[in-house]
Amino acid sequence: NRLKMSFEARSNHARCPVAKRLFQLMAVKKSNLCIAVDLPKVGAILDLVMKIGPHICVLKTHIDVVEDFNENFVHSLVALAEKYNFLIMEDRKFADIGNTVSMQYGHGLYKISQWADLVTCHSLPGKGVLDGLKNGAVDYSNKGVFLLAEMSCRGNLINEKYTKDTMELAMDGSNNDFIAGIVCQNPHVVTNPGLIQLTPGVQISNTSDELSQQYSSPQSAIKEKGADIAVVGRGVTNSPNVAAAAEEYRDQLWSAYCSRIES
Ligand code: BMP
Numbered sequence: 001n002r003l004k005m006s007f008e009a010r011s012n013h014a015r016c017p018v019a020k021r022l023f024q025l026m027a028v029k030k031s032n033l034c035i036a037v038d039l040p041k042v043g044a045i046l047d048l049v050m051k052i053g054p055h056i057c058v059l060k061t062h063i064d065v066v067e068d069f070n071e072n073f074v075h076s077l078v079a080l081a082e083k084y085n086f087l088i089m090e091d092r093k094f095a096d097i098g099n100t101v102s103m104q105y106g107h108g109l110y111k112i113s114q115w116a117d118l119v120t121c122h123s124l125p126g127k128g129v130l131d132g133l134k135n136g137a138v139d140y141s142n143k144g145v146f147l148l149a150e151m152s153c154r155g156n157l158i159n160e161k162y163t164k165d166t167m168e169l170a171m172d173g174s175n176n177d178f179i180a181g182i183v184c185q186n187p188h189v190v191t192n193p194g195l196i197q198l199t200p201g202v203q204i205s206n207t208s209d210e211l212s213q214q215y216s217s218p219q220s221a222i223k224e225k226g227a228d229i230a231v232v233g234r235g236v237t238n239s240p241n242v243a244a245a246a247e248e249y250r251d252q253l254w255s256a257y258c259s260r261i262e263s
Contacts, residue, residue, distance in 0.1 A: 002190065002191065002192070002193035002195075003187060003226055003260060003261075004260070004261055005193050005261065006027070006261055007023045007024075007026045007027040007032075007228070007257075008023070008024070008027045009193075010023050010193045010194065011023035011024050011027070013192070013193040013194030014180075014194040014195075015176040015177050015179075015194055016144045016176065016177055016178055016179055016180045016194075017141060017142065017144075017177075018087070018117055018118060018142060018143060018144035018180050019144055019179075019180035019181060019194065019195070019196055021087070022057065022058070022087055022118075022144075022180065022196060023196070025057055025085060025086070025087065026057045026228075026229070028085075029057060029085060029086075030254055031055055031056055031057045031250050031253075031254060032057060032222070032227075032228060032229050032230065032253050032254060032257050033055060033056050033057060033229070033230060033232060033246065033249050033250045033253050033254075034056060034057060034058035034059070034060050034089070034198065034229050034230065034231045034232070035052050035055075035056050035058075035059060035060065035231075035232055035233070035236050035237075035246060036060040036061075036062075036091070036200070036231055036232065036233035036237075037049065037059060037060070037061060037233075037237065038062050038065060038233055038234075038237065039065075039066075039237065040065055040066060040067045041066070041067060041068060042066060042068050042069065042070070042073045045061075045066070045073075045077075046073070046076055046077070046080070048237065048242055049077065049080050049084075050080065051242050051243040051246070052236065052242060052243065052246040053080055053083065053084030053086065054084055055243075055246040055247055055249075055250040056084075056086045056246065056250070057086055057087065057229060058086055058087050058088070058089050058118070058229060059077070059081065059086055059087070059088050059089070060089045060090075060091050060231060060233075061077075061088065061089070061090050061091065061116070062090075062091055063090055063092075063110050063112065064092075064110070069109065069110070074110075074114070074115040075115075077115065078115050081117075087117040087118055088115060088116050088117050088118070089116060089117065089118035089119065089120065089146070090110075090112045090115075090116035090118070090119050090120075091119075091120045092104070092105075092112060092119050092120060092121075093120050093121065093122055093148065094119065094120070094121040094122065094129055094132075094133060095121070095122035095124050095125060095129065096125060096129070096132075097125060097128055097129075097132065098125075098128040098129060098131045098132025098135065099132060100132070101121075101125075101129055101132040101133055101136065102132040102133065102135040102136035103136065104136070105119065105132070105133050105136030105137065106136035106137065106138070107136075113136055113137040113138065113143065114138075116143075117142070117143065117144065118143070118144045118145070118146060118180055119133070119143075119144075119145055119146070120145070120146045120147075120148060120183060121133065121145050121146070121147055121148070122147075122148050123147050123148065123149065123162075123165070123166040123169050123170075126169065127169060127172070127174075127175070130145065130169075130175050130178060130179075133145060133178070134178060140178055141177075143178070144178065144179070144180030144181075145178055145179050145180060146179075146180055146181045146182065146183050146196075146198050147166055147169065147170050147179060147181075147182055147183065148166070148182075148183045148184075149162075149163045149166040149167060149170075149182050149183065149184040149189050150163055150183070150184040150185045150186065150189065151183075151185070152185055152199075152200050152201030152213060152214055152215075153201075153211075153212040153213055153214065154208075154212045154213075154214055155212060163184070163189055166182075167182070167189060167190075170182060170195065171192065179195065180195070180196055181195050181196030181197060181198055181228070181229075182195055182196075182197055182198070183198045183199070183200065184197060184198075184199065185199060185201070185225055186225055186226060187224070187225060187226025188226070189226075190226065196228045196229060197226055197227050197228045197229070198227070198228070198229045198231060199221050199225055199226075199227030199229070199230055199231065200230075200231035200233075201213060201214055201215050201216060201221075201231075202215060202216060202217070202218055202221045202227075202230040202231060202232050202235065202249075203215040203217075203232065203234070203235035204217060204218065204235060204248070204249070204252070205235070206235075209234075215235075218230060218249060218252040218253045218256055219252065219256045221253075221256075222253060222256035222257050222260055223256055223259070223260050228257075230249075230253050232249050235249065236249060
């Protein structure tokens, strides 16, 4: 049962090298917190990352909300990722035919494959979307994908069959060296201990926003929903003291993980 296993033990089951690296990083850093930095200005993002860097295992970006994007920005992000030892995930949610996602991943303004260790991807187009992403990376052996099997927002159209079929796609022998994990909301989706469950929609002080987002507490995300890594966005970024907020979420999430594997 992967929910009872330590991240160290699970690193031996990972087929994707980046997932292995991430399991080990989490164990060493004692963090299963991913922060979503959904801010429009480069300066504000870098300022925030310098404060939260010590507490996170993954920094999640939406590069297309940045108004003053430039190449130096991604160089600075990569330097901060090395300094504080975290991975960068671009939450692009690729969802097109292979040829298109290959260009979206490797080319265009953002050249995502050059700086993001991890990306998110919808399973909707099927195997072609993964082949396209592999094609868009110069060397995909140091890259990984998180496939969306479920979403956190109220009213989303994903059903049980879609989730099950997504897991079949993820476990397919030709993809499993590239799939680092699964984005989902319940503990029964991910059974393979080598895959990492990423769960967004986590906040301490709110249960929803005005645009259908639904939140659970750090404890519920880890112990009831089966998250390995929890994604926290506005719970930290809207806080008056982001460093203290990041530390608080990190402590709560890590204790919940420790109590899950010990119980
Ligand atoms: P917040 O904690 O501020 O609601 O941010 C959640 C983050 O996680 C956003 O960046 C959003 O795009 C992402 N996300 C989500 O909320 N639900 C999902 O099902 C998948 C996501 O990637």
